[in-house]
Every structure is written in structure tokens, then in C-alpha cells.
Amino acid sequence: MSSSTITIVKNANKKPKPQSKEIAFGRTFTDHMFVMDYEADKGWHEPRIVPYEPLTLDPAAMIFHYGQTVFEGMKAYRTEDDRILLFRPDQNIKRLNKSSERLSIPQVDEERVMEYLIELIRLEQDWVPDFEGTSLYIRPFIIGTEPSLAVAPSKTYKLMVILSPVGPYFKGGLKPVQINVEKQFTRAVKGGTGMAKTAGNYSSAYQAQAKAYEEGLADVLWLDGIEKRYIEEVGSMNIFFKIDGEVVTPALSGSILKGITRMSIIELLHKWDIPVTERKVSIDEIYQAYQDGKLEEVFGTGTAAVISPVGQLNWSGEKMDINNGEIGELSQKLYDTITGIQRGSVEDTENWTIEV
Amino acid sequence: MSSSTITIVKNANKKPKPQSKEIAFGRTFTDHMFVMDYEADKGWHEPRIVPYEPLTLDPAAMIFHYGQTVFEGMKAYRTEDDRILLFRPDQNIKRLNKSSERLSIPQVDEERVMEYLIELIRLEQDWVPDFEGTSLYIRPFIIGTEPSLAVAPSKTYKLMVILSPVGPYFKGGLKPVQINVEKQFTRAVKGGTGMAKTAGNYSSAYQAQAKAYEEGLADVLWLDGIEKRYIEEVGSMNIFFKIDGEVVTPALSGSILKGITRMSIIELLHKWDIPVTERKVSIDEIYQAYQDGKLEEVFGTGTAAVISPVGQLNWSGEKMDINNGEIGELSQKLYDTITGIQRGSVEDTENWTIEV
Structure with a gap:
């Protein structure tokens, strides 16, 4: 044998x-x-x-x-x-x-x-x-x-x-969540293990999670470990922002997990001719876009939730309400498309699925 | 019961x-x-x-x-x-x-x-x-x-x-080691878990360790995760430098383990009236001290080795030979004193030991 x-x-x-x-x-x-x-x-x-x-x-x-x-x-x-x-x-x-x-x-x-x-x-x-x-x-x-x-x-x-x-990640369908922008604790840093799916990255987040829960928030948005300024991930998901018609997501810097849902969304947006950019995104930029009324949608992406719309970002007491706390049009379309492909109800033109 | x-x-x-x-x-x-x-x-x-x-x-x-x-x-x-x-x-x-x-x-x-x-x-x-x-x-x-x-x-x-x-950490007595100053990988960063003795901090160091071994070096000296400039620890030990008669060791910044041997050494040096300072120590400062002929001793401290004299620091190809690769007088004295207290041959004036 x-x-x-x-x-x-x-x-x-x-x-x-x-x-x-x-x-x-x-x-x-x-x-x-x-x-x-x-x-x-x-x-x-x-x-x-x-x-x-x-x-x-x-x-x-x-x-x-x-x-x-x-x-x-x-x-x-x-x-x-x-x-x-x-x-x-x-x-x-x-x-x-x-x-x-x-x-x-x-x-x-x-x-x-x-x-x-x-x-x-x-x-x-x-x-x-x-x-x-x-x-x-x-x-x-x-x-x-x-x-x-x-x-x-x-x-x-x-x-x-x-x-x-x-079971379903959101009981009763998609539901926007409120997220705390974490300033004290750090998830990962360049040269560390942030890009790897390894145990230590997860338990090290529990203290920041507990702090968010205490404030009635659902999750944590991590900033970079060096300047505490550039956005990395939300909880154990990647994150996207729709600003003035354009979609941006933090570039893979070495401390961010290379999400498979993230990758699929970028590929879909390209296909749909919706501008999408992977680059450094600072929390100041997001706050500015919010103040200018240009922060249209925010959503986390990952295997568990597929798309997790963000209804509010809490940054040191500044509460940014996004799309009136409702699910954005693009978030919904991405969710429907990806879950549809996953469940066989939307044609899998990209050959993403494998039948068992 | x-x-x-x-x-x-x-x-x-x-x-x-x-x-x-x-x-x-x-x-x-x-x-x-x-x-x-x-x-x-x-x-x-x-x-x-x-x-x-x-x-x-x-x-x-x-x-x-x-x-x-x-x-x-x-x-x-x-x-x-x-x-x-x-x-x-x-x-x-x-x-x-x-x-x-x-x-x-x-x-x-x-x-x-x-x-x-x-x-x-x-x-x-x-x-x-x-x-x-x-x-x-x-x-x-x-x-x-x-x-x-x-x-x-x-x-x-x-x-x-x-x-x-x-068994004994050094076969045949204390032996200076050669150490690589790590520039690519990061051990820990402020807000992370560097001050905690937790599993993830150790396996994340294996790649840097392997790189050091390949170059014939015994261990890794970690720099801070933010500027890659300030010294943190060596391998899984704390580190001390004797510069121009004064002893310095990196201050506990939140990403450095609070070593018990480290603490004991600081207490002994105080007792012996040898100047010792916990503060930020940059690798540039160490290199400058080396060039000025003022870098007298370098040693790691931890439970395993107690004192591990450093004979050479390798920083991006710059090889700093310390004390001609020999054990410094202070390193030896600290080693003899602490191991003596641990083994009951030196009087334990600080009440550090507990008899089982």
C-alpha cells in the first residue's frame, strides 16, 4: 500500500x-x-x-x-x-x-x-x-x-x-454591525505572523474584542502596528470601503490575511467594471470621506459571513454612521452573487466551485 | 474535601x-x-x-x-x-x-x-x-x-x-555566542503579546532562528517592530550592554518579556553600586559605542543560561567583536553570583531562594 x-x-x-x-x-x-x-x-x-x-x-x-x-x-x-x-x-x-x-x-x-x-x-x-x-x-x-x-x-x-x-451567520438575513476602531491593542505587524492563519493571531485579539463587546460593539477594526493609522482588517475578516463610487481595500502589507472572499470580490468588481483599488487606507482618510459625505459603504469579508456590512465605525468616540446603518446596494449585490455561486443558484462563470 | x-x-x-x-x-x-x-x-x-x-x-x-x-x-x-x-x-x-x-x-x-x-x-x-x-x-x-x-x-x-x-546549558562552562541582529522578521510590537509568555511568540521566531543558524550564528537579536531600530531581546532572553563602565538594558516597553534573571541582575548591580539604566537602546548607539571602543560587554539573561555572553553581534554584515570574543569580567561575576545563590554556595542575602 x-x-x-x-x-x-x-x-x-x-x-x-x-x-x-x-x-x-x-x-x-x-x-x-x-x-x-x-x-x-x-x-x-x-x-x-x-x-x-x-x-x-x-x-x-x-x-x-x-x-x-x-x-x-x-x-x-x-x-x-x-x-x-x-x-x-x-x-x-x-x-x-x-x-x-x-x-x-x-x-x-x-x-x-x-x-x-x-x-x-x-x-x-x-x-x-x-x-x-x-x-x-x-x-x-x-x-x-x-x-x-x-x-x-x-x-x-x-x-x-x-x-x-x-447555521446562517446572520439570523434573519444580512445585518449591519457596529465596529470599534482599536487604538490600544495590535493584531500584527510587518515581519510578524499577520499574513498566516495561525493560532496566536486569534487569542491575542480577545482583549480588544472584550473591550468592544463591553461598549456594545460587535467587532474590532485593527490599525497597523507601526503608526496606528493605516487600516488592516476587521475582526477576522478583510475590509472594503466604497468612497465616492470607488471601492478601496487595504493592500496586502504582510500583516493582513489574504482572504479568499476578499480576492473573489476584487475579481468580481473588476468584471463588473467597478473601480477597485488595493492600497494603503488610513483611518483619517475614512473619517474625512465620512465628513465629506462620500463614505458610501463599508463591509467586512470572510468565509463565515461572506459579507458583513458595517453600519457604524466608532473611532475614539467619533461615531461614523454609514449608509444610515443600512445595507449598501453593492454589499447586497456582492453578497447575493457570492452566496448564489456558492449555493449553485447563480451561474459560476469563474469556475470557483468544485462539486463533491 | x-x-x-x-x-x-x-x-x-x-x-x-x-x-x-x-x-x-x-x-x-x-x-x-x-x-x-x-x-x-x-x-x-x-x-x-x-x-x-x-x-x-x-x-x-x-x-x-x-x-x-x-x-x-x-x-x-x-x-x-x-x-x-x-x-x-x-x-x-x-x-x-x-x-x-x-x-x-x-x-x-x-x-x-x-x-x-x-x-x-x-x-x-x-x-x-x-x-x-x-x-x-x-x-x-x-x-x-x-x-x-x-x-x-x-x-x-x-x-x-x-x-x-x-544538563548544563554550556558544556564546559560559559561560552560567548555569536548573534544575528534581525532586520526582516519581528518578534513583537506594542499592543501585541510580547510581554506575555505565550506560545505564539515562540514559533513565530523559528524562521529568523533558522536564518541565523544558516549563517553559523547561535541566536537572534530582535529589534522593535516599529522602527526596527531599538533593541528588544535576544532569542528568548533579555539583553544587557556594558558601555564605558555603565550597564544598560532595554526598558520594558510592553513588547519585552519581564525576565526574572533580568530583574535579579538589575537588583544585584544596584547593590554593587554599578550604574545600571533601563532605557531605550538603539542598535545605532551600540554600533557607535563599538566603533568608539566603549562596548565592553554584552550578555543575554534568562532561566536557561542565566548569563549568555555575546562574543559577536552581526548587524547587516557589520561584525562587532565584543571583548575579543571572551567572557567579560562583569558577566562572569554575575553568573557566579546568581548560580552560586541558586545552588546554595553563595549566601542568599536577598532571600531569593525557597527550600523545597
């Missing part, structure tokens, strides 16, 4: 599936998971689908001490005619490798991992929910497992993929 | 202990470990000493995805007259809580954790090696364990303490 041939151990005990669209995010997991191991002399080996079960690791496993880990997030959607679609999964696997490079984690064979992913989702296809707005969230992640306290890259790794049925 | 009363389950299968001072760092673990759990409604509870054994966690446990974790590192030393000493462990536990605050992890009761630590080390006292330069490395760590993919603080945690006998 080749070490790249997948083995499957089926779970005899099937769990009950969600019976409505009210599914809490990331708390229910399917019956199986994918696992593959890495050792220096064997490379990635023993790809296998096994029952979803606890992981057993030495307490000295490096993941617990030095955070050598990367992850991805994507979704499988069920179409009206009962097909299952993935949205640009090749981009996620490519980004997984990019993140791994930054964290000194060995690269995976992207095509093989795609095959394994599809095999897993095929086996778990009944878990892709068919209620409105629901999907099956896919979480690939790699962890360093060597039991050693030396501050050095792990010699062994585990790649796992777990699946979780999830 | 009070929830803070420790229970002990003894390990019937004792492992062989190291038979010489040649012990690889952080690869051998003792027979027992300490574990304590946290749940929102119970607080920290069920403190227990159990056989060292694998941890079983859900693959969705938050530690694997969002890196909510903190740790500490300290050592137990065996004295000539067979007592076991800890060096300022109260400071480590205090710092654990500081780190936890930044990572939104619940605080521990510092006095209780100290009692648990001492209980564990007492039980494992035969594991404190008596070969020259050896010690028992102590690794407390806390991980978020809730099985959930929501980007939010975990509702459950585990605090664990594992112990590892370690």
Missing part, C-alpha cells in the same frame, strides 16, 4: 444531525475526521479517515508550548438540486502551505490534500445541512506534536480535518 | 533517571505531573498530582485553533549539602498571571499554586540531578480546552506542571 493511499475506518455510532437551521457555530462535529502524520524521514504519511475521537498527546507536545500550528476555514454548501459545492478550496490549501512556510511547518501536497478533503466530505455528505443559510464548516489544521521543550521546530506533525454543520 | 486540597495518585512504574550530566534539554520527563482544571462555575478545582501520562483532548479544543495558552519556565537546583532550592518562584507565578491576563485566561491563586508546585517537586525530589550544572526544569502551562471553533475565550482550562531534568 502506498503511503499516500487513504484508509477509511467507519464509525459505527452515528450521531444525530441538526434538525433545524439553529446550529451554534463550531460546537457540533460530524462522525469522522481526517488525520495524516508527518515525520522527517517519512514525510506526510498514513492519510486516514477515522471516527471523530479525542486526540492523545504527550503533555510536552510542542503545540502546547510554542504554538507551531496553522489552520484553514472553508465551507461545503448544499444546492437546491442536492449537489454539494466547495468554494475555491484550492485557494485554502494553497494558503495553508503559505501559513506553514511562515511557521516552519513542512509543506503538504496540495492536490493530494484536496483529494483527501473531497473523500472526507463525500463520506460525510449527509452532514451538509439543507436548511436556509446553513453549510458544513471545514477546519483543516496542522499541529507540531513532538514531545520536547526545546524552542525549535517540531520534528513531527499531525494534519487533521474536522467538520462542523453551521 | 475542599476543592483546593491536592490529591496524589502515585506512579507505580518509575522511569530510570539520567546517569550523567549529558541530558538533552526538555526531552526526559519525571514520573508525575500536576494538573488542575478550570470551569466558569467551579473556578480552578481538583488540583492533583498524577502519573505523567498523555493528555486526551477533543480535536476542536481551542488550544489547537486559537492559541489561548501561557507558560512559565523555572528550575530546581540541588545544593552541595543535598537541599533543593527554587529561585524566585513567586515571580514566575506572578508573571504567569500577568501573561494570563493578556490572553484572557482566568487568574490562579498564586499562593496555592506555589504550594502545589512545592508538593510536586518534593514528591519528585530524586529527579533533581546532582551532576555539575544540572537542574530540574519546571514547566507550568495553561491551555484553553473547550471544544469550540468560535473565536472567543475558552470556558474551560487545564493548568499542568511537568518536570524535566536538564
